[in-house]
Amino acid sequence: RKTLIQQLREGDEKAMCSSFGQLLDKEKAEGRAEGKAEGRAKERAEAVIELLEEIGEPSRQLREYIMEQTELEILRRWHRAAAKAESIEDFEQAVGLAPII
Known part of the structure; x- marks a missing residue:
């Protein structure tokens, strides 16, 4: 310039x-x-939500929180945590989120 x-x-x-x-x-x-x-980032966030839907019903707030995330490394971590989680609460605990209602 x-x-x-x-x-x-x-x-x-x-x-x-x-x-x-x-x-x-x-x-x-x-x-x-x-x-x-x-x-x-959007594709990864959607993949996290899809995995969570297999183990429960993520709240609207949790879905929005995940979709707002733009850092790919964080989304990769969340994706791995969602794949290992047995419940939404397990996921939230694994990634350090207080339960989002």
């Missing part, structure tokens, strides 16, 4: 257009990466 501003001040239109195009490409790539990460 600094390069773009410097080129604008110097009146170098060709270089400015090239820099602007590169900046747009970078922003698009970052947006795609963010979208992919959000998609992976």
Whole structure:
């Protein structure tokens, strides 16, 4: 961005257009990466909920809490805990959550 501003001040239109195009490409790539990460987090959260549904009925609040989580490593830990849990309470205890009603 600094390069773009410097080129604008110097009146170098060709270089400015090239820099602007590169900046747009970078922003698009970052947006795609963010979208992919959000998609992976959503899929993992849904998988945690599906496992919990096999052992009980997760509360609406617990479902929302899980779906709001965006950190993949936390979701991976929760997924492993849900796979091992024998009840919703076991899961909540394993991941350090107070019971969410």
